[in-house]
Amino acid sequence: MSGRRVGSALALGATAMGAFYLGTHVERERRNDGFANSLPRLPGLPTFGTVSAASLIPAQEANVSLAATPSRIGQIMKYGFPGLDHVRSHSDYVLSYDRRNRVPHWVFEHLTAESVAKNDAVDRAKCDFKQDESIHPFFRSQNTDYRRSGYDRGHMAAAGNHRLHQKHCDETFYLSNMAPQVGQGFNRDAWNTLESHVRKLTKTYSNVYVCTGPLYLPHKEDDGKTYVKYEVIGANTVAVPTHFYKVIVGESPDQKLHMESYVMPNQVISNDTPISVFQVPPESVERSAGLLFFDQINRKQLATINGKKV
Amino acid sequence: MSKRKAEDAQTDKMATAEKVPQNDYTIGLEDPVKDYQKLIETRVQVDEIVDDDVTKENFDRTAASARDVIWRLLFDEANAAPSNVEKATQLLEEYRGDACFYDPTPYNEWIVKLRDEVLKKELLDFWREVLVKKQLGPCWSRDCDLFDSDDTPPLEFYAHAGCTAPFAASLKVRAALEENASEDPNSPALPTTPGELSADDRAALTGEFEAVITKENPLEEYRSLMKRFVLTKIIVPDSVHHASVRKMAAAAREIIWKLLFDGTPSNEDQDKAAELLQEYKGDAGFYGPDEFNGWIVELRDEVLKRELLDFWREKMVKLELGPSCSRDSDYYDNDDPLPLEFYEKAGCKAPFEATTEDD
Numbered sequence: 001m002s003g004r005r006v007g008s009a010l011a012l013g014a015t016a017m018g019a020f021y022l023g024t025h026v027e028r029e030r031r032n033d034g035f036a037n038s039l040p041r042l043p044g045l046p047t048f049g050t051v052s053a054a055s056l057i058p059a060q061e062a063n064v065s066l067a068a069t070p071s072r073i074g075q076i077m078k079y080g081f082p083g084l085d086h087v088r089s090h091s092d093y094v095l096s097y098d099r100r101n102r103v104p105h106w107v108f109e110h111l112t113a114e115s116v117a118k119n120d121a122v123d124r125a126k127c128d129f130k131q132d133e134s135i136h137p138f139f140r141s142q143n144t145d146y147r148r149s150g151y152d153r154g155h156m157a158a159a160g161n162h163r164l165h166q167k168h169c170d171e172t173f174y175l176s177n178m179a180p181q182v183g184q185g186f187n188r189d190a191w192n193t194l195e196s197h198v199r200k201l202t203k204t205y206s207n208v209y210v211c212t213g214p215l216y217l218p219h220k221e222d223d224g225k226t227y228v229k230y231e232v233i234g235a236n237t238v239a240v241p242t243h244f245y246k247v248i249v250g251e252s253p254d255q256k257l258h259m260e261s262y263v264m265p266n267q268v269i270s271n272d273t274p275i276s277v278f279q280v281p282p283e284s285v286e287r288s289a290g291l292l293f294f295d296q297i298n299r300k301q302l303a304t305i306n307g308k309k310v
Numbered sequence: 311m312s313k314r315k316a317e318d319a320q321t322d323k324m325a326t327a328e329k330v331p332q333n334d335y336t337i338g339l340e341d342p343v344k345d346y347q348k349l350i351e352t353r354v355q356v357d358e359i360v361d362d363d364v365t366k367e368n369f370d371r372t373a374a375s376a377r378d379v380i381w382r383l384l385f386d387e388a389n390a391a392p393s394n395v396e397k398a399t400q401l402l403e404e405y406r407g408d409a410c411f412y413d414p415t416p417y418n419e420w421i422v423k424l425r426d427e428v429l430k431k432e433l434l435d436f437w438r439e440v441l442v443k444k445q446l447g448p449c450w451s452r453d454c455d456l457f458d459s460d461d462t463p464p465l466e467f468y469a470h471a472g473c474t475a476p477f478a479a480s481l482k483v484r485a486a487l488e489e490n491a492s493e494d495p496n497s498p499a500l501p502t503t504p505g506e507l508s509a510d511d512r513a514a515l516t517g518e519f520e521a522v523i524t525k526e527n528p529l530e531e532y533r534s535l536m537k538r539f540v541l542t543k544i545i546v547p548d549s550v551h552h553a554s555v556r557k558m559a560a561a562a563r564e565i566i567w568k569l570l571f572d573g574t575p576s577n578e579d580q581d582k583a584a585e586l587l588q589e590y591k592g593d594a595g596f597y598g599p600d601e602f603n604g605w606i607v608e609l610r611d612e613v614l615k616r617e618l619l620d621f622w623r624e625k626m627v628k629l630e631l632g633p634s635c636s637r638d639s640d641y642y643d644n645d646d647p648l649p650l651e652f653y654e655k656a657g658c659k660a661p662f663e664a665t666t667e668d669d
Contacts, residue, residue, distance in 0.1 A: 124456075125456075128366065129456075130362040131359070131362055137359050140359070142359065143365070143411075143412075144356065144357055147411050148411075152455035153455050154455070183455055184451075184452060187455060187458070188451040188452075188455070188457065188458045189451075189458075192458040192459050193459070196460065235357045271484050271487055272487045
């Protein structure tokens with residue numbers, strides 16, 4: 001399959017080049033542009049020369065990067081991009097933003113035992129939910145959209161996954177990393193349990209890669225037809241997803257790869273429900289999301305999927 | 311209006327109806343909740359895009375003002391009155407709700423001081439009926455999205471003057487559940503591997519199936535064959551799929567021909583033929599009507615030659631079983647001519663009008 005990898009690398013390279021030149025062009029245009037507040041620019045796609053599943057990157061780096069360095073982004077995105085729409089790179093996670101729904105398409109994280117360990121130098125209470133000024137004002141969600149909406153500002157990239165540095169934690173509080181989640185019984189409970197479970201996997205695997213995002217799943221109504229229906233909140237009509245997924249790959253010390261995949265409904269889930277109930281085949285998440293997760297890995301090469309031998 | 315009490319001189323009454331100076335975050339003692347809400351509405355909950363630092367600053371100043379007024383309403387001797395305790399209670403509830411969303415930390419620190427003062431002054435009714443019962447202690451994961459179940463619940467805050475947190479019991483239950491659910495990592499997994507292809511799916515995938523339709527029950531048989539070998543959920547290469555559809559169509563045409571022209575058809579056979587013809591025409595309109603449109607002319611000519619005039623009038627004309635067109639197929643649009651002349655035989659006319667050119 002190396003031909004395919006070269007092909008996709010070329011395609012991505014072309015995209016990145018195109019994005020760069022478009023960017024410089026837009027930058028020049030903006031000077032005589034009517035928009036009062038210019039958007040701070042975040043690095044979008046990393047240079048793809050650094051993103052390769054072929055090279056094993058050591059799990060521990062001596063220095064913690066505070067910028068979205070190509071090497072860190074390459075590390076996080078080692079197993080491929082689920083999609084390339086509006087990619088934003090932060091210092092410790094990568095996000096693809098869905099401008100129509102004002103929530104992410106997906107976020108990608110790379111966790112190690114070190115990066116999820118309790119760290120006295122990082123205080124979650126110091127973090128504030130803040131609008132992401134790198135998103136165009138038309139497509140930005142704001143605190144006012146969420147206030148009294150009945151929904152939490154639910155992290156896709158969890159704050160507890162980024163404890164190497166305060167800045168890493170701060171950056172998970174951008175509202176571009178949020179989606180409306182049911183609070184009690186979901187965001188602060190069952191979903192939180194799943195997040196903890198993913199963190200605990202770093203005890204088993206030297207590296208844990210996880211992709212998280214929203215789903216808008218159809219349901220059948222009384223007329224026998226199938227509809228996708230979801231609420232939108234606030235003046236910015238932020239979409240309330242019907243479900244959320246996490247697709248996870250753990251690299252065990254013997255270089256074997258293990259996959260887990262979950263879909264949870266965005267509703268109150270009783271505390272005694274084991275999260276294994278929400279395991280689903282990764283293909284079904286891919287179909288619903290319109291994305292491919294870890295497509296640099298041949299599924300047949302996985303040691304286990306959802307705990308079962310492949 | 312003259313003031314009736316000297317003490318009132320110090321209580322700043324805010325004229326809520328008037329425009330408030332930009333830097334004034336005063337909350338009056340008259341209707342503190344209303345003043346507070348107005349500040350939130352005009353300076354914090356703003357729908358325009360405002361710098362978050364500005365919003366935060368505005369909330370912090372509103373919050374400081376609210377804390378100040380609550381303190382005065384509760385502890386200023388001059389203000390001692392049941393109505394003031396009521397005001398303080400309402401403002402505290404309102405402010406806490408916003409603190410949970412905007413900035414819980416200052417609230418969580420200050421409410422401890424307020425509790426201590428309440429206990430020191432032995433305002434035990436307020437402690438029991440308001441702070442404890444209404445759960446106005448520190449914000450936590452029960453009411454605030456800045457916390458989750460990994461954070462320590464504020465049980466200790468409530469454990470004073472013989473009280474306990476109203477949520478203590480539910481936390482015990484949850485802890486017990488977590489004990490029991492010491493998760494088996496190799497949990498009983500659900501079947502995830504897609505099963506073997508069924509025989510029908512395999513046939514659909516290869517296109518190797520017999521399309522047999524009998525005179526007995528042609529419509530049902532046609533439908534079931536379509537369902538089994540054409541309308542599958544699996545992905546079938548287009549060439550195979552088209553071939554399967556053509557095979558089905560040929561079988562349908564053949565049995566219709568037999569029903570009508572093997573001797574003189576009974577009424578029942580004519581009904582069966584018309585039913586299947588209608589179904590087949592519908593499918594042809596979707597999968598590609600060319601073949602149908604050629605063949606239906608042959609069928610018509612044979613029907614007229616054999617003088618099956620009932621079938622012609624009652625079925626083919628009335629049920630509009632002529633060539634596929636924009637009335638029943640997305641292969642056509644309004645620019646395509648309607649097949650009017652097909653029906654103009656044996657004194658009949660098409661059951662529809664020609665489209666006019668006016669729009």
